[in-house]
Structures are given as C-alpha cells and as structure tokens.
Amino acid sequence: MKHNMSLSVVMCTYNGASRHLAEQLDSIFSQTLLPAELIVQDDGSTDNTMDLLHDYAAKAPEGMEMRIFRNEKQMGINANFFSAMRRAKGDLIAVSDQDDIWMPTKLEEQVAAMADPHMMMCVCRSVPFSESGAEVRYDPRRPNCNLIRLFYASMMGHCQMLRRTLLDYIPSETEHPDIYRRTCYDVMTATAAAALDAICLIDRVLVRQRRYAETATYVGVDAxxxxxxxxxxxxxxxxxxxxxxxxxxxxxxxxxxxxxxxxxxxxxxxxxxxxxxxxxxxxxxxxxxxxxxxxxxxxxxxxxxxxxxxxxxxxxxxxxxxxxxxxxxxxxxxxxxxxxxxxxxxxxxx
Incomplete structure (x- = not known):
C-alpha cells in the first residue's frame, strides 16, 4: 500500500438493510484504493442487516478482509463508533455511515493527504442529496476546519480519515462523561485533531451524503x-x-x-x-x-x-x-x- 500505511474502514449499522446499506458497501468495494479491512459493527438491528453483511463479506474484494461484529446490547452512536474504531488494525481509519455513497477516489485521495506525518486527520467535502423529499442545503464555498471554528461546528464523521493514534487523545466515557452526553464522536475526533493543529482539508466533494428524515443526524433546513x-x-x-x-x-x-x-x-x-x-x-x-x-x-x-x-x-x-x-x-x-x-x-x- 502507498506510503507504507495500512488502512481500515469502520462502519456502524442499525437497521440499514432496507435502506441503502448495499449501495454504500458497493461504493467501498469499488474504491480505487481498497482498505486492508472493513469493520462493520451492528448495534442490534432487528431487520436482516446481519444477513446482508455476511453476504457482502463472502464477496469482499481480494486483499480486503470484512470483519463483522454485533453488540450484545445497544451502545448508541458514540460508544458504537469508538468501540468499532478501536478494533481497527490499520494505521489510518476512514469512518463510514451506512447510507452514503463514496466517490471512487475518496480513500486514495485521503491516504495521499495523510502522507504528511504531521497530519492527524484529513477531511473532505460532502454534498447532501435526497430521494425522499427531505430538505437539503449545500454551501459550495470553501469551509475552514481550524480549532476556533470547530467549537461551533464540526467536520462530519463520514468526511474524516484519522490516524489511529488520534484515538489515544480521546478520553473514555468514564473519564469524561460530560463530553459524551453533549456531543458526538466526530466532534471529539475533529476537535482533538484541530487542537493539535494537525487537520487538513481536501477541498473536493468525495462523499454524497444521503439525507432522509429518519436518519439519526437529520435536521431540517432552518429558513x-x-x-x-x-x-x-x-x-x-x-x-x-x-x-x-x-x-x-x-x-x-x-x-x-x-x-x-x-x-x-x-x-x-x-x-x-x-x-x-x-x-x-x-x-x-x-x-x-x-x-x-x-x-x-x-x-x-x-x-x-x-x-x-x-x-x-x-x-x-x-x-x-x-x-x-x-x-x-x-x-x-x-x-x-x-x-x-x-x-x-x-x-x-x-
């Protein structure tokens, strides 16, 4: 693999089989640079998500291992993602939602940006789209991802590729329960990387973010x-x-x-x-x-x-x-x- 860095993709699922999980898995399998492993951790789905995941694991591309885990009890978004990321073996971790679509060169471009040893995180841009009639809004201007800005916003998890050692800078829920109650995992990872002055931006849309009212992070457009x-x-x-x-x-x-x-x-x-x-x-x-x-x-x-x-x-x-x-x-x-x-x-x- 380029730059001698191994790559893991981490995805968390919950009742995604009837939604768009297959389409996202297809976009990961079609990357110009395949990860060494794809970790999928399910948070107690009640549909046939697990069956779909095992079907995809059986046809994973050569050289890519798809590892599937299922939580005994529901953990919620924060605990589930951090638990899944800490299972990763790769030097780099790309975070995936279960219902987006990745551009074919997403992983290749982000890995290239992470060749800079000073970078703890690389973020790209995503463009929202909807097939369900949910309201979406997109600002085409170049964003910034400095520490001051990230106190009032964040770079969404599906845009992030992080160095695995960044997880050592994130306190556990026991050590800092308040931050877990008040924010999301991607806010923590982006804020930590920005605090270290070690976050870079690829100013290109590399993710199509699917928006529909039932998704956990959907917020309607505020006029x-x-x-x-x-x-x-x-x-x-x-x-x-x-x-x-x-x-x-x-x-x-x-x-x-x-x-x-x-x-x-x-x-x-x-x-x-x-x-x-x-x-x-x-x-x-x-x-x-x-x-x-x-x-x-x-x-x-x-x-x-x-x-x-x-x-x-x-x-x-x-x-x-x-x-x-x-x-x-x-x-x-x-x-x-x-x-x-x-x-x-x-x-x-x-």
Missing amino acids: HRVRQADNALYMVWYGMCHWHKVKPWMRQHFAARLTFIEWVWRHEKAGTLDVRDGVTTNNPIYADALKLLHAECGTSPFSLLSLMRMYVKYRHVLFYTYEKDPVALLRALLHPFMQVYNYRYLVPKK
Whole structure:
C-alpha cells in the first residue's frame, strides 16, 4: 500500500438493510484504493442487516478482509463508533455511515493527504442529496476546519480519515462523561485533531451524503439561518430577548469542550502518548481557544467583552468560510447574540 500505511474502514449499522446499506458497501468495494479491512459493527438491528453483511463479506474484494461484529446490547452512536474504531488494525481509519455513497477516489485521495506525518486527520467535502423529499442545503464555498471554528461546528464523521493514534487523545466515557452526553464522536475526533493543529482539508466533494428524515443526524433546513440581512436581524433580536434563558445552557455546553481540550493538553504534556515530532498543542490558536472557551463560560459583562474581542480577532476563521471586512467585523460583534439563536435547542423542552 502507498506510503507504507495500512488502512481500515469502520462502519456502524442499525437497521440499514432496507435502506441503502448495499449501495454504500458497493461504493467501498469499488474504491480505487481498497482498505486492508472493513469493520462493520451492528448495534442490534432487528431487520436482516446481519444477513446482508455476511453476504457482502463472502464477496469482499481480494486483499480486503470484512470483519463483522454485533453488540450484545445497544451502545448508541458514540460508544458504537469508538468501540468499532478501536478494533481497527490499520494505521489510518476512514469512518463510514451506512447510507452514503463514496466517490471512487475518496480513500486514495485521503491516504495521499495523510502522507504528511504531521497530519492527524484529513477531511473532505460532502454534498447532501435526497430521494425522499427531505430538505437539503449545500454551501459550495470553501469551509475552514481550524480549532476556533470547530467549537461551533464540526467536520462530519463520514468526511474524516484519522490516524489511529488520534484515538489515544480521546478520553473514555468514564473519564469524561460530560463530553459524551453533549456531543458526538466526530466532534471529539475533529476537535482533538484541530487542537493539535494537525487537520487538513481536501477541498473536493468525495462523499454524497444521503439525507432522509429518519436518519439519526437529520435536521431540517432552518429558513432563519439562510444568510440574509433580515435573518441576521431576527437572530440578534432573538438572542437579546432570550439571553438569560439560553446562555446558562450554553455555558454547560462550552464547559464540556473546555475540559475536553484541556484533557488533550494534559495527556500530551504528560508524555503518556506516543506523540509524533512536530505535533504540539503549544500553539497560539490553542492558547486563544482556551481564553475563548473561558469567556463563553463566564457570567460577567467582562466575559462578554472578552468573547467579543476573541470573535473580532478570529473573525476571518470563525465562520464557515472567509469573510471580508466590514462584514466580518460586524458579524463578529453580533455573533454572541446570534449564537443564542443557534443554541436554543439546548434548553430542555417542558
């Protein structure tokens, strides 16, 4: 295999046989660069998913082993994916959902990008599509995947290829239960890679992401988040009106991220991990990330001013893609209030 790195693909399934599992397996089997192994871990499907998986294992391409596991009890998305990834033997791990379609060169292009020994993760772009009438929205602009941005978004798991050693930077659910309750596995892996300043982007669509209302991660399109001046004004108004209701829940949300990246820092500095040359959390954006998260968790007016200062400083990387001034400056100043609208879902429903 190129670059002397072995590759594993990890997929988690649940009642996927009647959906689109076969189509995704076909796209993996058709890659221009085949993985050494495909690990599929099922979380207690009640349909014929297991039969379909065994049928595909019998016809796996030469040189690729398909290993199938079934959980005795349902584990949920986070525990299932981390458990499956830790079974992988490869130096590199590509994450797969059960219902997408990979472009034929996905694995080949990502492995080539990971030839840089300083990279812990490579992400690509995906384009959503629907055959069921579910709403989809796609932004064609080049995204960014720096640490500051990833506090407010993530690179989806199906876009990720990670070095297996990155898993050593992820605390277990016992060590950090709060982060597992408040976020998803792909947020943890991407945030850890970004904290190490070791994540790269292939600015090409290499995954077609199937969207339908029944999928675990489906969220309908929010018309208020479409980029328009009137929507921005609405979000600012909403944030000012609901600040005291939403912000306490936001503080808990960001506190979990703060302790998470501090965990990454402590374990690297303690020398408990096999850290590669050139990878370090001792970089300016990491130090500012800590300041930003402390400001997100603060309760005083000074915390808000500090937060706005950090937003202004990182205004060109805070948003999905690069923004020019004065638009970037104005958005950064208003961002604390607009974020209240974005995180309103954190407030428990009565």
